[in-house]
Amino acid sequence: MMKKITKAKLKHILLGKNINEGLLGKTAIYLLLFIVGFVYLYPMIKMFTYSMKDLSDLVNPTVQWIPTKLYFENYRTSWIVLNYGKTLLFSLSVTLIPALLQTITTSLTGYALAKFKFRGKAILFGLILMTYLVPQQVYMIPRFVLFDKLGILESAWAIIFPATFGQGLSSAIFILIFYQFFRMQPKSLDESAEIDGANNYQIFMQIGVPLAAPAYLTAFLFSFVWYWNETYISSLFIGSELYTLQLKLLNFSSQFNLADGLSQQAVNEAIKYSATILIILPVLIVYIIMQKWFVEGIDRTGITGE
Amino acid sequence: MSVKPMNRKKRETLVAWSFLSLWAIGFLVFTMIPIFTSLYYSMSNVVLDGEGIKVTFIWFDNYKQVFSSAEGFNFLKSVSDFAIEILFKVPIIIVFAIIIAVMLNQDIKGRGFIRAIYFLPVIIASGPVINQLIYQGAATIPIIEEMGILGFINSTFTETLARPISNIFSELIVILWFSGVQILLFIAALQKIDKHTYEAAMIDGAGPWESFWKITIPALKSMVLVSVVFTIINLATFSENAAILHIKNNMFALETGFGFSSAIAWLYFIALALILGIFFLVFGAFNRERGRR
Numbered sequence: 054m055m056k057k058i059t060k061a062k063l064k065h066i067l068l069g070k071n072i073n074e075g076l077l078g079k080t081a082i083y084l085l086l087f088i089v090g091f092v093y094l095y096p097m098i099k100m101f102t103y104s105m106k107d108l109s110d111l112v113n114p115t116v117q118w119i120p121t122k123l124y125f126e127n128y129r130t131s132w133i134v135l136n137y138g139k140t141l142l143f144s145l146s147v148t149l150i151p152a153l154l155q156t157i158t159t160s161l162t163g164y165a166l167a168k169f170k171f172r173g174k175a176i177l178f179g180l181i182l183m184t185y186l187v188p189q190q191v192y193m194i195p196r197f198v199l200f201d202k203l204g205i206l207e208s209a210w211a212i213i214f215p216a217t218f219g220q221g222l223s224s225a226i227f228i229l230i231f232y233q234f235f236r237m238q239p240k241s242l243d244e245s246a247e248i249d250g251a252n253n254y255q256i257f258m259q260i261g262v263p264l265a266a267p268a269y270l271t272a273f274l275f276s277f278v279w280y281w282n283e284t285y286i287s288s289l290f291i292g293s294e295l296y297t298l299q300l301k302l303l304n305f306s307s308q309f310n311l312a313d314g315l316s317q318q319a320v321n322e323a324i325k326y327s328a329t330i331l332i333i334l335p336v337l338i339v340y341i342i343m344q345k346w347f348v349e350g351i352d353r354t355g356i357t358g359e
Numbered sequence: 360m361s362v363k364p365m366n367r368k369k370r371e372t373l374v375a376w377s378f379l380s381l382w383a384i385g386f387l388v389f390t391m392i393p394i395f396t397s398l399y400y401s402m403s404n405v406v407l408d409g410e411g412i413k414v415t416f417i418w419f420d421n422y423k424q425v426f427s428s429a430e431g432f433n434f435l436k437s438v439s440d441f442a443i444e445i446l447f448k449v450p451i452i453i454v455f456a457i458i459i460a461v462m463l464n465q466d467i468k469g470r471g472f473i474r475a476i477y478f479l480p481v482i483i484a485s486g487p488v489i490n491q492l493i494y495q496g497a498a499t500i501p502i503i504e505e506m507g508i509l510g511f512i513n514s515t516f517t518e519t520l521a522r523p524i525s526n527i528f529s530e531l532i533v534i535l536w537f538s539g540v541q542i543l544l545f546i547a548a549l550q551k552i553d554k555h556t557y558e559a560a561m562i563d564g565a566g567p568w569e570s571f572w573k574i575t576i577p578a579l580k581s582m583v584l585v586s587v588v589f590t591i592i593n594l595a596t597f598s599e600n601a602a603i604l605h606i607k608n609n610m611f612a613l614e615t616g617f618g619f620s621s622a623i624a625w626l627y628f629i630a631l632a633l634i635l636g637i638f639f640l641v642f643g644a645f646n647r648e649r650g651r652r
Contacts, residue, residue: 218385
C-alpha cells in the first residue's frame with residue numbers, strides 16, 4: 054500500500070499532469086532549449102574569443118577558447134581598415150533615413166486600406182503581395198538604368214528614393230502590419246472624432262498614429278535592421294566608390310590591402326572576426342535596448358491575424 | 360456639415376487615394392514600369408555606353424543562350440541546387456521552429472531571455488556576416504564532420520543530390536539561424552489557443568501526446584503556410600544566394616550584359632513561383648487529407 058502511494062507520488066513529481074509540470078519534462082525542455090540556444094550562441098562566442106587572439110595564440114593549438122591575454126590590437130586594425138567613423142555615418146544615412154521614410158509611407162498605405170472603402174482594394178492587395186513575391190532581381194536592372202538616367206547612382210538617394218515611395222526592403226510586410234493594426238482600432242473613436250468636426254487627416258494624426266505607436270516602433274526597428282543587413286542592392290547601387298560597413302566586410306581582404314600603414318601586416322581570421330564584431334555592434338546595441346519590442350512586436354502588431 | 364451619401368462615397372475614395380498616393384507613384388515608377396521594362400530587356404540586346412542605352416529587340420535569343428552557354432548552364436545548376444536545398448531546408452526550419460515555439464510557450468523561467476537569444480540571428484544575419492561564419496567554419500557543428508556524415512552522403516548519393524545535401528549539413532547552424540521570425544509567428548499562434556481547450560481535453564482523458572497532435576498542431580496550421588512562404592522568399596532573396604549573384608554578375612559581364620541578366624532573373628522568378636506552387640499543392644493535399652479524417 055505504502056509502496057503504491059510513493060510510486061504514484063513519484064510519478065506525479067516526475068511526469069506531472071501535463072508535459073510541462075513534471076520534473077522530467079521540465080528538465081528535458083530546459084536541457085533542449087539550453088543546447089539549441091548554445092548552438093545559436095556558439096558562433097558568436099567563437100567569433101568574440103577569436104577576435105581577442107594575437108598571432109601566437111592563433112597558431113598555438115592549446116589555446117582554444119580563452120586567449121592567453123587581453124589583446125585589442127585586432128580591433129584597432131580593423132577600425133582603421135573599415136574607416137569606422139566615416140563608414141558608420143554613411144551606413145547610418147542609408148539605414149536610418151530609408152527606414153524612417155519607409156515606415157511613414159507604409160503606414161499611410163496601411164491606413165488607407167484599413168479605414169476606407171473604395172473600389173479596387175482587392176486588386177491593390179494583390180499588387181502589394183506581388184511586390185513581395187516577385188524577387189527584386191527582376192526589376193533591379195531597369196531600376197539601375199533609371200537611377201543612372203536620374204544621376205543618383207552611387208549616392209544614398211538610390212536607396213532613399215524607393216523607400217520614400219513604399220518600394221523599399223520588404224515594404225509589403227510593413228503595409229500588412231499597419232493594415233492589421235489600424236483595422237483593430239475601434240471604429241467608434243474615429244466616428245466620434247468625425248462628429249466633433251475633425252477631418253480624415255486630423256483623425257489619422259491625432260487618433261490613428263498615437264494608438265499605433267507600437268506598430269510604428271516595430272516597423273521602424275525591423276526596417277532599420279533589414280536595411281543595415283542589406284548588401285545586394287547597396288553593392289549594386291552605391292558599391293564602387295562609397296562603402297557601407299557591410300560592403301567593407303564583404304571585400305575585407307582587398308580593403309585591408311588598401312588601408313594605409315598596415316602594409317607589413319597580413320590579414321588573419323582574428324582581424325576579420327573583430328571586424329565582424331564591429332559591424333554587428335550597432336544593431337546589437339539597439340537590440341539589447343529594444344529587445345522587448347523586437348520579440349513581442351510581431352505578436353503585438355497582430356500580423357498573425359485574428 | 361451635411362454631406363449627401365453619394366458625395367461621401369466619392370470623398371472617401373479621394374481621401375483614400377490621397378493616403379495611397381505616395382505608394383501608388385512609387386509602385387508605378389519603381390516597380391511596375393521596371394517589371395515590364397525588364398521583360399522587354401530580357402528579349403533584347405542591351406548595351407550601356409557613355410552616351411546612353413541601346414536596346415535591340417532579339418526575341419528569345421537570350422533565353423536560348425541560357426540553355427546553350429556555359430554561363431547559362433552554371434546559372435541553371437545553381438537554381439536546381441537551390442531548389443533541392445530548399446526542399447530539405449524548409450521542412451527543417453518549419454519543424455525546428457514549431458518545436459522551439461512549443462517549448463518556449465511552456466511555463467518556464469527566463470523565457471524572455473531565451474527568446475531574445477533565439478531571435479538574435481535575425482538581427483545580425485547579413486550576407487557578409489554569415490559568409491564570414493561559414494568561411495571560418497563557425498557555422499557547423501564539429502561533431503558532424505568527426506562522425507563522417509559528409510563522407511557517407513557523398514558516397515551514397517549521386518553527385519547532383521550529394522552536393523546540396525552535404526551543404527545542408529555543413530551549414531546546419533546557419534539554417535537554424537533563418538528560423539527566428541518563424542519561431543515568433545508560431546509562438547503568437549500558440550498563445551491564441553484557449554487554455555480551457557487543453558483542460559477539457561484532459562478531463563476527457565487525452566494525454567499530452569494526443570493534446571499536442573489534436574489541439575496544438577491544428578492551431579498552427581494556418582501559420583505554417585505563412586512561414587513556408589516567408590522562409591522560401593527569405594532564402595531565395597538572401598544576398599549570398601548563388602543564383603542571384605549570377606544575375607548581378609552578368610549585368611556587367613562583357614559577353615552577356617543586361618539582356619541576358621534580365622532573362623535569367625525572369626527564369627529565376629519562374630523557378631521560384633514553381634517551388635512556391637509545389638509547396639502550396641503539397642500543403643493543400645495535406646489539409647484535405649486531414650479534413651477528410
